[in-house]
Amino acid sequence: MNDSRIYFDKELSWLSFNERVLQEAADPAVPLIERIHFLGIYSANLDEFFRVRVANIRRKALVAIATSEDTSSKENQEQRLLDQIIEKVQSLTYKFQPIAIQAFNELAQHNIELLFNDEKSKVFKKQLSGHQKKWLKTFFEHQVIRHITPIIISSNTQLANCLDDDGIYLLVGLKQTENVQYALIEIPREEVNRFIILPKEADESMQRIVMLDDVVHYFLDDIFSGIFEYEDMDAYSVKLTRDAEYDLNDELDESLLDKMSKGLKQRLKAVPARLGYDRHMPEHMVKFLRKALKIRDTNNLVPGVRYRHFKDFLGFPNLGGPSLEKQDLVALESKRFLAFNNVFEAISHQDVLVYYPYYRFRHFTEFVRQASYDPLVRSIKINIYRVAKNSEIIHSLIEAVKNGKHVTVVVELRARFDEQANIEWAKRMKDAGIQVEFGIESLKVHSKLCIITRMENERLVRYAHIGTGNFHEKNARIYTDFSLFTKHKEISQEVDNVFSFIAHSYKRFRFNHLIVSPLTSRRKTYQLIDNEVAIAESGQPASITLKVNNLVDKGLIDRLYRASSAGVKIRMIIRGMCSLIPGIKGVSENVEIISIVDQFLEHPRVMLFNNRGAQSLYISSADWMERNIDQRVEVGCPIYDPVLKTRIIEILELQFKDNQKARIVNQAQDNQYVKQGNARPVRSQIAIYNYLKAQEHLDKKALKKME
Secondary structure (H helix, E strand, O other): OOHHHHEOOHHHHHHHHHHHHHHHHHOOOOOHHHHHHHHHHHHHHHHHHHHHHHHHHHHHHHHHHHHOOOOHHHHHHHHHHHHHHHHHHHHHHHHHHHHHHHHHHHHHHHOEEEEOOOOOOOHHHHHOOHHHHHHHHHHHHHHHHHHOOOEEOOOOOOHHHHOOOOOOEEEEEEEEOOEEEEEEEEOOOOOOOOEEEOOOOOOOOOEEEEEHHHHHHHOHHHHHEOOEOOOEEEEEEEEEEEOOOOOOOOOOOOOHHHHHHHHHHHHHOOOEEEEEEEOOOOHHHHHHHHHHHOOOOHHHEEEEOOOOOHHHHHHOOOOOOHHHOOOOOOOEOOHHHHOOOOHHHHHHHOOEEEEEOOEOOHHHHHHHHHHHHOOOEEEEEEEEOOOOOOOHHHHHHHHHHHOOOEEEEEEOOOOOOOHHHHHHHHHHHHHOOOEEEOOEOOEEEOOOEEEEEEEEOOEEEEEEEEEOOOOOOOHHHOEEEEEEEEOOHHHHHHHHHHHHHHHOOOOOOOOOOOEEEOOOHHHHHHHHHHHHHHHHHOOOOOEEEEEEOOEOOHHHHHHHHHHHHOOOEEEEEEOOOEOEOOOOOOOOOOEEEEEEOOOOEEOOEEEEEOHHHOOEEEEEOOOEOHHHHHOEEEEEEEOOOHHHHHHHHHHHHHHHOOOOOEEEOOOOOOOOEOOOOOOOOOOHHHHHHHHHHHHHHHHHHHHHHHO
C-alpha cells in the first residue's frame, strides 16, 4: 500500500486544523467578539504556516535540485504538495471572507459599526459627520503622520530589505502623464492602535470604529502633496511573509548566543515565502512587485483580502459589553496546596496535580517564589523555553541568587519567534549571577522541568515539577496543560539527571520512570504499544488512549496501525496535524480520532495504556513527531498517585463525550462535528471545569478530616 493511502500529508492536515479554527469564527453560538478574535487566530496561524512549513517545502525542493541529477520525481512531489496547499489556502480564503463580513455586519445589532473605506465606496465622505472628519484629520496630523516616512522606490532601492516580515504596507503609485513613481508606506500599527474609535455624535447611539489602514489611505495627499507632483494616485495593501528558518555557521570561536543574534539578522533577509496583496491591485503594480522582490514562483503570490495582517483582530475592542465576549472561568485554587503552610509541606504530604487554565498558574510561581527565600532551599534548576514578557518566575530566580541560592537556568535560544526575548533574558540572568546554560547545540530543550533541593533533617531532598506546558504566565490562561509536583525519590532524582544530561550530554543515565527524548522515548513508547499488541493477541482486552497536539511520526503511526490490526482499541484526541488515517480496512479499523477546538487551546500530551487493567498513564512535553522523539530533550512522566491518575482519565473521558466542540478526524478531513444525537450536550472544557471544581470540594472535605 503506497504512502498516500496510509499517511495523510501533515501540511494539509494542519490546514484542516486551521479550518477548525475558522469554524469557531463562523459558529453563531460563539460570542461575537470572540468570533472576530478567532478570525485573528486563523490569520496568525496561517502567517506562521507560510513562514515555517511552506518555506520548508520550498527549501526541500531546492535541496533536491542541488543535490541530485534526477530531481524530477522529488521536485514534482514537492511541487504537487505546494499546489495542493495553495489550492486549500485559496478555498479557505473564500470561506474566510463571508465569515468576516457576517461577523462585522452583526456588530451593528449591538450599536457598533466597523467602517471600511475605499476609493469606490467613499464611506468616510458619505457616512462621517463633519465633526468626525475634522476629528479624524486632527488625529492623523497629531498621532499618525509623525510615524510615517515613505520609502521612495528607485532603481537602486533594495525593496526586499525595506519590508519587515511583521509589517503592513501600502504600495503607492503616483501617476504623472506616462510615468509612475512608486512609494512604500508602512502602517504604523505598533505606534498607533489599528482600531480607531471615533467620537459619537450627541444624537447617535452607534459607536464607529475605523481601520488605521483606511485613515492613512484617506490622507495620502497630506503625505505626498507639496513634495511630489502627480495627477492620480493608486494605493493597495501589501504584506511579505519570509522564511522563518535561518542558517547558523559553524565557526567554533563564536558562542551560541552570538550565532543566534546573527541568525535573527539573517531572518530579515530571508527568501519571501509569500507575498500577500490586495486582489484588486492593478496588474502593472503586481508585475512591479514581482520584479522588485525577484519573485519567480507564482505560488509565492497570494491575492486576497484588502486588510492584511488580520491577526491584529485578536485585539479587536469590545464596545458592546460582556455578553459579546467569552465569560472567563474563575481559576480554581488547589486545596492540596492551600491546606498547608508552604508548598513543600503540601508536596511532602502527597503529589499535587494542577490543570491550567482551570487552576491558577500562581501555584507554580509560588513554588519558585517560596523557594527563592526559604532558608532550607539550596538550589533551583529550571528549563526556560518561553516565558512571559514580565516574568514573575525569572524575577524570583534573580531574588533567589540574592538570597544565596544556587540557580541554574537552561535557556532554549532556538524557541521559534521567542529567540530575541530569550537572548535578552539570558543576558539579564547572567548579569544577576544566575548560571545560564544553553543546553545541547544539536538538540532543542523542550522539557518543562524544575527541580528544587532543600535541606531537611540534615539531608538533601528534591522537589520536582514536570509539566506539559511552558512556564509562561500569560499562556497559562489560554493553554490547557498539566503540572505535576512530586517528591517521589526516584522521579525527582531522574529529573535532576535530565539536567545533568543537558549539561553533559556525553554522560549516560538510566531512566526507569521518566521517558526522555532523545534517549528512551522511541524505544519505551514502542514497548508500551507492543505490550498492548501482545495482550490483544493473547485474547485479552487491550487499548491505547492518546492525546497530543500532532501525530506525524511514521514509526509511531506504523506501530499504531499494527496495534489496530491486532485488535487494540485506539482512541485519540489530536488537536493539530494528524498523518494517521483512521478507518482503513485491515489497517486502522480500530482507530477513532477527534479534535477539539474551543475557548482554550488544547495543549497537554497524555498517554494511557490499559496494561491488563493496571493502566499505565503518562503526561509528557513531547508530541508524536520525529523531532520531539529523536531531536529534542523532552520528558514524559508516569502518574502513580491513584487519585491523580483517576482524575486525568476522567478528564479524558469528558473530552471523548464532547458533542459541541469536538470534530471527527477522518479520511476526508472534512471536520464534521461529533453528532449529539439523543445525548445531553457536553462541551468538554466547561464540563472539565465543573468536574475539577467538584473534585476540589471533595479534596477540601478529605483534608479537613485529617486535621
